[in-house]
Amino acid sequence: MQNKLTLHLVSEATGQTLDSVARACIAQFPNTDVRLRHWNLIRTQIQLRRVLRNIALDRGPVMSSLTDPTLQADMEAGCASMQVRLLDVLDNALRFLTEETGEAATRHPGGQYIMDESYYQRIEAMHYVLAHDDGQETKGLDNADVILVGVSRVSKTPTCFYLANRGIKAANVPLVMGLEPPAPLFTTKRPVIGLTIDPERLIEIRRNRLSQMMPSGRQAASAADYAYVDLEKVQEELHWARRLCRRHNWPVIDVTRRSIEETSAAILDLVDMNN
Missing domain, CATH: 3.40.50 (Rossmann fold)
Known part of the structure; x- marks a missing residue:
């Protein structure tokens, strides 16, 4: 019998990067049935509060790629109050590159989606x-x-x-x-x-x-x-x-x-x- 897990993916942009990371990781756990819930284009506190309400109704861990510091802090506080685990998939990478480049990350939502x-x-x-x-x-x-x-x-x-x-x-x-x-x-x-x-x-x-x-x-x-x-x-x-x-x-x-x-x-x- 498979384990069941609801995994919430919260993104400020289209969520493609976060979805790819999640699916690559999920593939390593064949005995767990993971249901993904996508919350994309979350850019305001009103939108984030709606997401947190839905997470409370359908509890499960959260993977986030929010870059806005205020939204990120609210996400952390909301998950902590529900005792739901939260992983910020960009935070460690941004910190690493900041140390390597000496340049602070702009934390621009959807920065990879530019018409260049x-x-x-x-x-x-x-x-x-x-x-x-x-x-x-x-x-x-x-x-x-x-x-x-x-x-x-x-x-x-x-x-x-x-x-x-x-x-x-x-x-x-x-x-x-x-x-x-x-x-x-x-x-x-x-x-x-x-x-x-x-x-x-x-x-x-x-x-x-x-x-x-x-x-x-x-x-x-x-x-x-x-x-x-x-x-x-x-x-x-x-x-x-x-x-x-x-x-x-x-x-x-x-x-x-x-x-x-x-x-x-x-x-x-x-x-x-x-x-």
């Missing part, structure tokens, strides 16, 4: 991914930071969108056995990286995709559908794609046991090596 050059770079990268998804606009491959290739349903598109959020312009080109890949793929100077996957896992993903796409009135799958999820055909397809990558010296990443984040980290390492 890197912000517009991410927007540009997102537009690029939209225009170059699934083999579109192959004449623009030379403008990519990286090009992903692979057979259908190996997570090329979601990986490209994750990379775009890091400011990386990523194009993806599907590899279809029996069809010649677009010529610009073989002449570009940009890094090309192949994605592959375990055939049985790929079949599982494709079956789920087919079931979602099947029209309600259609009772039987077509011959093409059967080939799409046939183990022998899928193995042949993956082997063909690997041979193509090997022939052109394109590195290959197996995504079978990797999350999108882990795959993207491996791609960025390869891109750095190429630069």
